[in-house]
Structure formats: structure tokens, C-alpha cells
Amino acid sequence: MTSLSNTPWDELEIGMEAEIRRICRADDFFVFANITGNMNPKHFPRMKDLEGDDALQEPVAPAMWVSTLVASAVGNKLPGPGTLYKSHNVEFFERAHAGDELVIRVRVTDKLDNHVARLACRVDTTEGKKLLRGCVEVYVPLERMDYQAEEIPGLIVHKHVHFDKLLAEAEPLPPIRTAVVAPETDDSLLGALLAFDHTIINPILIGDEARIHAAAKAVDRDISGFELIHEPNQRMAAALGVRLVHENRAQAVMKGNLHTDDLLGQVVKREGGLRIGRRLSHVFVMDVPGLTHLLLISDAAINIAPDLETKLDITQNAIDLAHSLGIAEPKVGILSAVETVTTKIPSTLDAAAISKMAERGQIKGALGAGPLAMDNAINIGAARTKGIRSMVAGQADILIAPNLESANMLAKELTFIAHAEAGGLVIGAKCPVILTSRADGHKARLVSCAVAALHAHRGQFL
CATH class of the missing domain: 3.40.718.10 (Isopropylmalate Dehydrogenase)
Structure with missing residues (x-):
């Protein structure tokens, strides 16, 4: 619990100063983007679509985010709890980046009518970089307030950096030939196609040809360049996928739109399955x-x-x-x-x-x-x-x-x-078996393929 105290109007004097410090974090910029709707890629890390020096820099702190830090100095320090904003006028100079430590300072310059105070404000990095200069006018509380700030709810930024790393490791490897069994819906087909787009797998499509083409049309993809084996019976399609592994035509098997039992039943068969002794x-x-x-x-x-x-x-x-x-x-x-x-x-x-x-x-x-x-x-x-x-x-x-x-x-x-x-x-099994759920999103299917590719290459299957 944080203890905060204010300086009421009668005790406020010209020349009073206050200071706070804050380290810039990339997560702060994601939160700010969600609050404001500002999706400028300059403010996010891993800017894959940018070229040159910008692609190598830490994300740039949004200028308006930097300016909001002045409000924390005013609301927490001087005048402190009970203060309300009247106006905010600032000018920006250099830029802050993720990892910079910022120093936010405010100083009382004038006491105006109606309990309004004017404060000069400035924000710099601890290394001396000049970020912001300006002034704010605030309504100063009339009475002293000692405030015990309760813990406010925390925030978790939903980003998946570990999966991004797996994808980055899998993409440079030679794509693995993958028997995709019954990719007869748009979701089950698109997962395999996305993995192909990321150079992770080369899919061999096995199933009902008409349904697979209908699924391709639904996701607006041309699959004429892929090997497609017509087998409308899903259990037989699963058996065919397993056989392709034995024939060294496939290095992995991927579940499409069929029951898990139909696929695994062929994988675990004692004769002709993919078992290697371990459960x-x-x-x-x-x-x-x-x-x-x-x-x-x-x-x-x-x-x-x-x-x-x-x-x-x-x-x-x-x-x-x-x-x-x-x-x-x-x-x-x-x-x-x-x-x-x-x-x-x-x-x-x-x-x-x-x-x-x-x-x-x-x-x-x-x-x-x-x-x-x-x-x-x-x-x-x-x-x-x-x-x-x-x-x-x-x-x-x-x-x-x-x-x-x-x-x-x-x-x-x-x-x-x-x-x-x-x-x-x-x-x-003899090879990785990619077992996805009908509830899985595209990212989950893509990452499952990346995991299979890494296991195929590093697990000495190839």
C-alpha cells in the first residue's frame, strides 16, 4: 500500500518542486495503444515490416504517453491527491525508447484565481536527453489529504514472445513434408497453408478432393501446386498418411478435420503403424x-x-x-x-x-x-x-x-x-504427429507445425 499526501492551497508556495522517475517498458506502449487506439508501429518492438535503421531500434515511446507522466507527478506529488487538471501545454523535443529511465519534474510558478496553480513541467532521461518542456494549470485542493492508495488491479500484456521465437527458429530450416489428413474445412486447410507460407512444412493433402477444393475456395487460396491424394474415407486417408511416412514420402503427419481416434488408430497399429516401442x-x-x-x-x-x-x-x-x-x-x-x-x-x-x-x-x-x-x-x-x-x-x-x-x-x-x-x-512415434483441435486458432496450428519441424530436425528423425 502506498501512502500519499498533498499540499493544500494555503500551504502551496511558488518555487515548490517535485520529481518522480519511471523506466520506459515496451509493455507500457502496448497498454497505451489499447487505450488510445494508436497503432503506430514505431511504438512496438519487432517491427518486421520495416527496413534500415528503424528495424533495429528499440520501440519509440509515444510522445503523449510521456506527457501523461506529468499527470502522475501532479496527482501523486505536487500538489498531490485531490488535484484536478485545468490545462496542459507542452512541447516535445527528443524521443525516449524502451529501456530509458525518465525523470519527471514539476515546479510551481504562479498561484492564480479560483485556486488555480500553474506549474512548469519537464521530462528528461537520466542520461540528460531533453524530451519535454511545458506547463500545466491545475485546481489545487483546499484541504489536506493523506491517502492510502490501495493496490490497483494489475495488467498482463497478452503477447507470445516464446512462440515468436519458435517460429523464427523453424522458418530457416528445410520444410518437412507433411501428410495432412482430411483438411476438408477452411480452418484445417488454412493451418497447413499458413505453415507452408512460413516455409515450415510442404503439405501433402489427403482426403475428399471436392471438399478440399471447396475449403480452398472458402479461404481464397490456390492449391493447384500441392500434391493432393483423393481418399474420401477418413480412416483410409489416415492409413494412407501413415503409409507415406513408411515410404519416406512424408516426415510428419498432421490431423485435419477428422476424429482423433481415426487418426491415432492408424498411428498406433501394431502392424503398419508408427510405434517405436515407447508409449x-x-x-x-x-x-x-x-x-x-x-x-x-x-x-x-x-x-x-x-x-x-x-x-x-x-x-x-x-x-x-x-x-x-x-x-x-x-x-x-x-x-x-x-x-x-x-x-x-x-x-x-x-x-x-x-x-x-x-x-x-x-x-x-x-x-x-x-x-x-x-x-x-x-x-x-x-x-x-x-x-x-x-x-x-x-x-x-x-x-x-x-x-x-x-x-x-x-x-x-x-x-x-x-x-x-x-x-x-x-x-x-516414428515421426511427429501434429494433433490440433477444432477449437484451435490459426496461430496454434502454425506453432504446432513449427514444434513438429523443430522436433523432426533436432530429434534426429530426418
Whole structure:
């Protein structure tokens, strides 16, 4: 809680001064854009469409955002709480950029009629760059006010920098030939086409030819240059996609508009499927606003109630994918409802066993800890409050859920409540299997393809 006090009219004197400091952050500029509707790309980072020196600069602070900082000096410091604006007249000089620290100063120059005061204002960087000069006129409160400022609601800027990084890493790689099964709706087709546009995949379209052409027409795309194999039976189309992998004509399989069971039924067949000995599992790769790293969650789509042996494969699959995504030694949190081992909750026993196996090298390439509840797996403050100290607690890169229901709910809560973006991949097969949902947006489908391409290249499938 912040304590604020004002200087009422009778105590205000000419020559009084106040100062505040503020560091420019790119997130501030995104918030300002949402408030004002000013979408000038000069104010945003990662200006991909600009060329020359402008493309390399930190984003420029909007001048009007800089001027609003004067209001914080007036409203918080001098005259302080209870002050209301009458006029604001400023001139701008040099520009501030993200990362600059600004010094905002105000000084009382005149006391006018009707309890109006005029204050000179200036804003500079701590390095001496002159940004703003001007004056404001304000209505000064008549009575003293001591104000305890309650915590105001925080803001999270919904940006997905981790996914942007994955796309940037995948695009320079040779595109992987991908059997896209039943891309017979505009969404399922467009996801594959967007990945082609980003040079991530070369799609082979398998399904009902008429429906695929209708979907292409709906999204106004010409697909005459793509290989298209007519197979109206979706189960047979899935079998054909698997066969293309065995024939080395495809390096990945992507789900279009068909039931997951129809696709995976062909993938897991003992004869002619894509199994390689380990249990298959699904991994959500999530970009959660406010989280400083990617978050992998498994298994949310295939293994309903996995036993300990299956959980070991689920865990190793997720670790292998994390390696492909550039996480050299991922931290794996084995989840349960509590962080203590108890026979009353069987998942705590599995978690403890997996944690010990990771410690002894039976699970390779990661640090593991469990059982962990969700709070102390992902929040280091919660872990310390409960006295849990490990290299994993509070900073897990991978979350292994007790069962399919809990993993699925966790991933979808992050997507639809916390505004995370999610990509999905089936791991443990002869090749990556891109398993998207009908509810997925274009970005999720595109990132799923990028994850598949990175895993195909770095996981030594090719």
C-alpha cells in the first residue's frame, strides 16, 4: 500500500518542486495503444515490416504517453491527491525508447484565481536527453489529504514472445513434408497453408478432393501446386498418411478435420503403424503471458489413466521434445493435489517414484521433482512458503499431470482463462504427429507445425 499526501492551497508556495522517475517498458506502449487506439508501429518492438535503421531500434515511446507522466507527478506529488487538471501545454523535443529511465519534474510558478496553480513541467532521461518542456494549470485542493492508495488491479500484456521465437527458429530450416489428413474445412486447410507460407512444412493433402477444393475456395487460396491424394474415407486417408511416412514420402503427419481416434488408430497399429516401442503421448507446448519460459503439459489427449510405467514414457517423451525446443535440461514437475507423499492419493506415490528415478538417471536429460501441487510447481514464492526447496519447485518447464482429465483441464484453463497460446504434438512415434483441435486458432496450428519441424530436425528423425 502506498501512502500519499498533498499540499493544500494555503500551504502551496511558488518555487515548490517535485520529481518522480519511471523506466520506459515496451509493455507500457502496448497498454497505451489499447487505450488510445494508436497503432503506430514505431511504438512496438519487432517491427518486421520495416527496413534500415528503424528495424533495429528499440520501440519509440509515444510522445503523449510521456506527457501523461506529468499527470502522475501532479496527482501523486505536487500538489498531490485531490488535484484536478485545468490545462496542459507542452512541447516535445527528443524521443525516449524502451529501456530509458525518465525523470519527471514539476515546479510551481504562479498561484492564480479560483485556486488555480500553474506549474512548469519537464521530462528528461537520466542520461540528460531533453524530451519535454511545458506547463500545466491545475485546481489545487483546499484541504489536506493523506491517502492510502490501495493496490490497483494489475495488467498482463497478452503477447507470445516464446512462440515468436519458435517460429523464427523453424522458418530457416528445410520444410518437412507433411501428410495432412482430411483438411476438408477452411480452418484445417488454412493451418497447413499458413505453415507452408512460413516455409515450415510442404503439405501433402489427403482426403475428399471436392471438399478440399471447396475449403480452398472458402479461404481464397490456390492449391493447384500441392500434391493432393483423393481418399474420401477418413480412416483410409489416415492409413494412407501413415503409409507415406513408411515410404519416406512424408516426415510428419498432421490431423485435419477428422476424429482423433481415426487418426491415432492408424498411428498406433501394431502392424503398419508408427510405434517405436515407447508409449505415445501428447504434449501441449504453451506460451503463457507473464511466464518467462515455455510450459509443456502432458498427457492431455491419449493416455486416460496412466500407470507408473506409462507415466515414465510420458515424462521421457516430454523431455525429448523440450530438448528439441532448446531447453537443455528441463525441470519436470510431477503434479498431484498435494506436495506430500500419502497412500491416500496414489498419484503422490507415482510422483515420488518418478522423482527418485530422475535423480538416479533412469529418466534422462532433465531434473525431476514430485509430488508437487500446481502452485509450488510453477510459483517459487509458493514453494518457499511451503518449505519446498529444489531445483524444480517454482520453476518447472514441464508439468506431468496425474491423468488425462487433469492435464486437459489445466491446458484449457490456461488457454481460455489465462490467454495462453497452445500448440500440440504427439511424441513417441516414428515421426511427429501434429494433433490440433477444432477449437484451435490459426496461430496454434502454425506453432504446432513449427514444434513438429523443430522436433523432426533436432530429434534426429530426418
